[in-house]
Amino acid sequence: MTMTIRQAIDTMMAQIPGASREGSVDTVKCGDASQPLTGIVTAFTVTHRVMREAASLGANLIITHEPTYYNHHDRTDGLAGDPVYETKRRTLEELGLTVWRFHDYWHAHRPDGILTGVARKLGWEPYLDLGRPAMAVVPATTLRSLALELKHKLALPFVRIAGDPEMACRQIGMLLGAVGAERQIDYLRRDDVDAVVCGETAEWQTCEYVRDACAGGRPRGLVVLGHCGSEDEGMRYLADWLRPLLPAVPIAHISSGDPLTLLA
Amino acid sequence: MTMTIRQAIDTMMAQIPGASREGSVDTVKCGDASQPLTGIVTAFTVTHRVMREAASLGANLIITHEPTYYNHHDRTDGLAGDPVYETKRRTLEELGLTVWRFHDYWHAHRPDGILTGVARKLGWEPYLDLGRPAMAVVPATTLRSLALELKHKLALPFVRIAGDPEMACRQIGMLLGAVGAERQIDYLRRDDVDAVVCGETAEWQTCEYVRDACAGGRPRGLVVLGHCGSEDEGMRYLADWLRPLLPAVPIAHISSGDPLTLLA
Numbered sequence: 101m102t103m104t105i106r107q108a109i110d111t112m113m114a115q116i117p118g119a120s121r122e123g124s125v126d127t128v129k130c131g132d133a134s135q136p137l138t139g140i141v142t143a144f145t146v147t148h149r150v151m152r153e154a155a156s157l158g159a160n161l162i163i164t165h166e167p168t169y170y171n172h173h174d175r176t177d178g179l180a181g182d183p184v185y186e187t188k189r190r191t192l193e194e195l196g197l198t199v200w201r202f203h204d205y206w207h208a209h210r211p212d213g214i215l216t217g218v219a220r221k222l223g224w225e226p227y228l229d230l231g232r233p234a235m236a237v238v239p240a241t242t243l244r245s246l247a248l249e250l251k252h253k254l255a256l257p258f259v260r261i262a263g264d265p266e267m268a269c270r271q272i273g274m275l276l277g278a279v280g281a282e283r284q285i286d287y288l289r290r291d292d293v294d295a296v297v298c299g300e301t302a303e304w305q306t307c308e309y310v311r312d313a314c315a316g317g318r319p320r321g322l323v324v325l326g327h328c329g330s331e332d333e334g335m336r337y338l339a340d341w342l343r344p345l346l347p348a349v350p351i352a353h354i355s356s357g358d359p360l361t362l363l364a
Numbered sequence: 365m366t367m368t369i370r371q372a373i374d375t376m377m378a379q380i381p382g383a384s385r386e387g388s389v390d391t392v393k394c395g396d397a398s399q400p401l402t403g404i405v406t407a408f409t410v411t412h413r414v415m416r417e418a419a420s421l422g423a424n425l426i427i428t429h430e431p432t433y434y435n436h437h438d439r440t441d442g443l444a445g446d447p448v449y450e451t452k453r454r455t456l457e458e459l460g461l462t463v464w465r466f467h468d469y470w471h472a473h474r475p476d477g478i479l480t481g482v483a484r485k486l487g488w489e490p491y492l493d494l495g496r497p498a499m500a501v502v503p504a505t506t507l508r509s510l511a512l513e514l515k516h517k518l519a520l521p522f523v524r525i526a527g528d529p530e531m532a533c534r535q536i537g538m539l540l541g542a543v544g545a546e547r548q549i550d551y552l553r554r555d556d557v558d559a560v561v562c563g564e565t566a567e568w569q570t571c572e573y574v575r576d577a578c579a580g581g582r583p584r585g586l587v588v589l590g591h592c593g594s595e596d597e598g599m600r601y602l603a604d605w606l607r608p609l610l611p612a613v614p615i616a617h618i619s620s621g622d623p624l625t626l627l628a
Contacts (some may be wrong), residue, residue, distance in 0.1 A: 148579035249417035307623035315412035316451035
């Protein structure tokens with residue numbers, strides 16, 4: 101018997117028994133989960149290209165890490181009549197796509213699914229310090245070399261750093277995504293953290309803490325990868341993780357790509 | 365009779381009669397405002413270099429646009445014992461500096477003080493549309509050319525853009541600083557806005573709205589200047605604005621500089 105989309109979601113959820121569904125943003129955003137599942141695409145975010153490519157692969161379920169409608173809870177009440185929202189909603193409908201968000205649960209997986217996928221891509225799995233959340237201990241390097249290694253291995257067109265490029269780095273807080281300045285600073289304050297790697301930051305908060313730290317003789321560093329660049333490999337890994345769970349289902353990852361272009 | 369720091373602050377405040385002091389973050393962050401004023405430095409943010417240069421100029425008042433202690437309200441209760449905070453606090457004390465934040469009031473000035481300073485630097489004062497808050501109507505251009513003009517005139521090492529680089533731009537939302545994704549998207553949704561210029565953004569929200577807008581046939585653009593790059597000229601203009609108000613006081617602007625460096 102063919103599996104429904106809902107059954108596939110339940111199969112995934114059963115792998116993360118500890119995750120609370122209470123208040124989670126990981127809900128079905130559109131579509132009909134009672135339909136038979138024809139294929140899965142995993143993506144960092146649901147762009148128009150992701151939608152079209154998913155449909156052309158014959159998939160009817162997109163598993164996205166980020167929202168579909170521009171805010172954390174995918175609230176759409178304020179978006180009714182907005183042409184950008186309406187076009188996206190209609191396109192998803194016409195292509196017969198169901199979108200399910202897999203954010204809180206994937207981060208709640210132990211070890212964190214996004215971090216695992218990124219660490220695999222970096223060859224950093226042996227460096228993850230499982231005793232400290234979101235920490236990696238890497239061979240001694242400098243902030244600049246660390247940033248260039250991440251840029252190269254993640255194939256990013258550019259990265260940004262705050263702090264002294266020549267400072268020594270070994271203990272790295274891997275705060276992928278956009279976790280907020282407060283949590284970034286909480287890591288940077290610690291004695292056992294040299295630098296934080298993030299997707300997005302708050303320049304007037306985290307970056308100024310780093311600048312003051314370096315000027316005040318307590319060097320700390322920040323590497324800003326871009327949000328998609330920092331998490332996309334975690335959604336690629338999700339496809340690898342799903343295949344043995346759903347062996348009869350075609351599963352592909354589609355890179356969303358960075359929405360920002362550099363002019364330097 | 366020599367003017368005190370407090371009297372200088374009151375003189376500035378008297379120029380912005382409509383601004384509510386209720387809940388404003390524009391308070392004295394450290395120092396003793398009853399001291400005689402020896403000189404003023406305006407700055408985007410209080411870096412160690414800004415502190416040292418202010419002291420070497422003989423100034424004892426720094427007027428800053430952004431917080432001193434890494435959060436909007438400069439709460440320091442959680443920072444006690446933090447070496448980065450303690451070093452900064454002690455340095456300010458040793459240099460005899462008073463720090464006053466001038467954020468809400470400067471934005472509440474009509475026209476907005478930050479926007480005016482940036483528009484003067486750009487030569488865009490004739491383009492400001494005073495009938496619509498934070499809007500400029502520029503000669504027809506493309507998103508790429510707009511971004512390169514801003515980069516060049518503000519002397520920024522790099523800028524980032526979201527949206528089609530070749531899209532036509534004329535009506536520009538000048539949302540300098542980090543106003544939040546909600547307000548950025550509110551501007552981008554409008555029929556009378558082609559592009560938004562900002563300091564910081566939320567990639568997973570504003571940039572994805574822009575990406576969907578362009579893919580869905582309703583082109584919108586975003587230019588991300590960096591937070592300091594987007595507002596520093598507004599604090600330079602503050603120095604010009606202050607000189608006739610306080611003609612006997614030495615007043616200088618010190619550029620904070622961007623805390624982030626590009627590795628491309």
